[in-house]
Amino acid sequence: MKKDLLSISDxxxxxxxxxxxxxxxxxxxxxxxxxKVPTLRGKTIVNLxxxxxxxxxxxxEIAEKRLSADTLNIAVASSSVLKGETLSDTAMNIEAMSPxxxxxxxxxxxxxxxxxxxxxxxxxxxxxxxxxxxxQALLDAFTIREHKKSIAGLKVTIVGDLLHSRVLRSNVLxxxxxxxxxxxSGPQTLVPAGIERMGVRVSTNIDLAVADADxxxxxxxxxxxxxxxxxxxxxxxxxxxxxTKARVERAKPDVxxxxxxxxxxxxxxxxxxxxxxxxxxxxQVANGVAxxxxxxxxxxxxxxxx
Amino acid sequence: xxxxxxxxxxxxxxxxxxxxILERNRGVEELALIGIRTRGVPLARRLAQLVRDINKHxxxxxxxxxxxxxxxxxxxxxxxxxxxxxxxxxxxIDDKRILLVDDVLYTGRTIRAxxxxxxxxxxxxxxxxxxxxxxxxxxxxxxxxxxGKNLPxxxxxxxxxxxxxxxxxxxxxxLEP
Numbered sequence: 483m484k485k486d487l488l489s490i491s492d493x494x495x496x497x498x499x500x501x502x503x504x505x506x507x508x509x510x511x512x513x514x515x516x517x518k519v520p521t522l523r524g525k526t527i528v529n530l531x532x533x534x535x536x537x538x539x540x541x542x543e544i545a546e547k548r549l550s551a552d553t554l555n556i557a558v559a560s561s562s563v564l565k566g567e568t569l570s571d572t573a574m575n576i577e578a579m580s581p582x583x584x585x586x587x588x589x590x591x592x593x594x595x596x597x598x599x600x601x602x603x604x605x606x607x608x609x610x611x612x613x614x615x616x617x618q619a620l621l622d623a624f625t626i627r628e629h630k631k632s633i634a635g636l637k638v639t640i641v642g643d644l645l646h647s648r649v650l651r652s653n654v655l656x657x658x659x660x661x662x663x664x665x666x667s668g669p670q671t672l673v674p675a676g677i678e679r680m681g682v683r684v685s686t687n688i689d690l691a692v693a694d695a696d697x698x699x700x701x702x703x704x705x706x707x708x709x710x711x712x713x714x715x716x717x718x719x720x721x722x723x724x725x726t727k728a729r730v731e732r733a734k735p736d737v738x739x740x741x742x743x744x745x746x747x748x749x750x751x752x753x754x755x756x757x758x759x760x761x762x763x764x765x766q767v768a769n770g771v772a773x774x775x776x777x778x779x780x781x782x783x784x785x786x787x788x
Numbered sequence: 789x790x791x792x793x794x795x796x797x798x799x800x801x802x803x804x805x806x807x808x809i810l811e812r813n814r815g816v817e818e819l820a821l822i823g824i825r826t827r828g829v830p831l832a833r834r835l836a837q838l839v840r841d842i843n844k845h846x847x848x849x850x851x852x853x854x855x856x857x858x859x860x861x862x863x864x865x866x867x868x869x870x871x872x873x874x875x876x877x878x879x880x881i882d883d884k885r886i887l888l889v890d891d892v893l894y895t896g897r898t899i900r901a902x903x904x905x906x907x908x909x910x911x912x913x914x915x916x917x918x919x920x921x922x923x924x925x926x927x928x929x930x931x932x933x934x935x936g937k938n939l940p941x942x943x944x945x946x947x948x949x950x951x952x953x954x955x956x957x958x959x960x961x962x963l964e965p
Contacts, residue, residue: 483868500871507853507872516908519856549856776872782862783869 483780486605488594489614490655498623498656504776505624505769511548512771522551522782526581529555530572531608532563532588537743537767538608538618542585545774551582569593570600577601583781586610591648604781612646612707618742619652621773623660625766626697629738634661639691639733641723642701642750645672646708649742650701654680667691668701668723671712688723695733699740700725700751716749725751730760738762792939795958798920801936802831805918806838808934813885816845818913820884824902825853825873827891830953831920835889850877852888857901875905882910887934891949893919896930921960923947 484492493501511519527546531539539555546553556576558564563572569588573596576584583604586594591613597605609615626633638657644650644666654677657664664682666673667690678684685691692698703719713719730737739751739760747753756763793801813819816839823832829851836849853873855861861869888902899917906915920936925943937960941947944965952958 504872507874510875511856514909518908520904521856521861525862779856779872780869 483783485781486594486598486607487616487777487781488598488605488607488610490616490619490652490659492616495659498620498660501620501773501776501780502624502627504780505620505772508548508775508779509769509772511775512768517548518550519548520550521779522546522549525551525583525782526579527551527553527583527585527778528576528581528603529553529585529608530576530587531556532558532569532586532593533609535587535609537770538587538615541767541770542606542608542617542774544771545778548771549775549778551778570596573597573601577603583778606777606781609648611648612651613648614652614655615648615742616652616656617770617774617777618649619656620777621766621770622649622653622699622740622742623656624769624773625740625762626738628765628769629736629762630696633657636662636696637665637694638662638697638699639665639667639695640699640701641667641688641691641725643672643703644668644677644701645674645712646704647701651680653699654682658682665691665695669713669719688729689732692729692733695737697738697740698725698730698733699742700745702742702744703746703749716746720749720752724749725755727752727754727758730755730758740766743767791959791961793921793937793960795952798936798958798960801920802834803838805934805936806835806842809835809887809918810839810842812916812933816843816847818883818885819847819887820879820881821847821849821887821889822852822877822881822906823849824888824890824898825851827949827951827954828852828889830951831891831918832887832889833953835887835918848879850879851875852877852902852905854898854901854905857905859897859901877909880910881906881912884912886912886915887918888915889918891920891951892947893917893922893930893932893935894925894947896926896928899930900928920949921947 581603585606585608587608591611593610594607658681666682667688741763821832823829836847853875855870855872916933918934919932921939922935923939923941946963948961950959
């Protein structure tokens, strides 16, 4: 493994399989009466979150505690960032207190790469702007593998706000690396230019995109990142691209429906689908803890030292 | 590369240990076998089978991976982390007599880690240690209760246990440096 996990492209397909196999073992720890192992005793991990997050931050923190690391959370709302400190100054000050790892969530793409250059601590990207969210893609892959045994050869359809989605980019990199056939669908205004160069099939016809899919992954409409009119109304978006029961029925009978959360019910996904029998959305959340334990464990060990 | 135990010898040794276990514990109701990954697991399964052949009793059997409890993790900054595999103990160990099974007893550090791990699963009535080979050179105050074979070795040698379930053959050999 490299020193940091900034992007899925940092991992070879063998390393991805290693993370997923290690996740298997880590998941068992969560089922014990005492959900804790001493592995990262004495390691300090800083969770530096510049964007709101419930799932990812909680998930990392539980993972860190189950491995016995000392953790501390810096939420920007209560930090010196509000006094005008830059990201690199904040990072160098945290670094001066010599933590072992920094888990970073930031609204700017490439924030993790900046920290990677100035910090000796290992950096884990927990979402950087519209770029990547590698641990989300790993937990998605783990969830898919659980249900479908293997990822190679599956048809995976990703639907929604493709333009603003870091989950999309990480998932496309990972799924294509492991040999899945990836389709993406969404309104033309939300399809990033040149996305087909990542090796995906693009269709603005959702019915075509979901036909015979093994996996449907819904993406949230990220209104907080939209500075313009990308579609006429949420109601119209739902009518054209929302995941309804009728659309799910075009996919394979054993399709699974995924969503990285938080969900906008009635916008990208109908409640009866989100809560329905095909939905694995809460399994994704459960698997997130084990995947993050695996990543923390694998990064904590030896990588090349500088 | 001298072979010190062949398949026949390993089979007879395990049968003897199965009898010793029954003799010493005077009953099997509270017993459970837990094999340490990797090669302790098939050994534990074989002992369970041997006990079943003797008195038709089914001893619960589990697998323990001690990687996350090792005392040498993160001590060197170079090299990948050891692979972690699943621990599977599908029964409560509370008030059981646990037979911890491993292939080779050497420094005792693996057993130390296994004891730490086991204690987190509950409070067994007793833990006994079963090993196929005791090669000496202990670094911790640990002793086996059932030993297949005592094997005097020098620290530079290595003892390799091969088991059919994993390696396709049953054999114990000493490798010279």
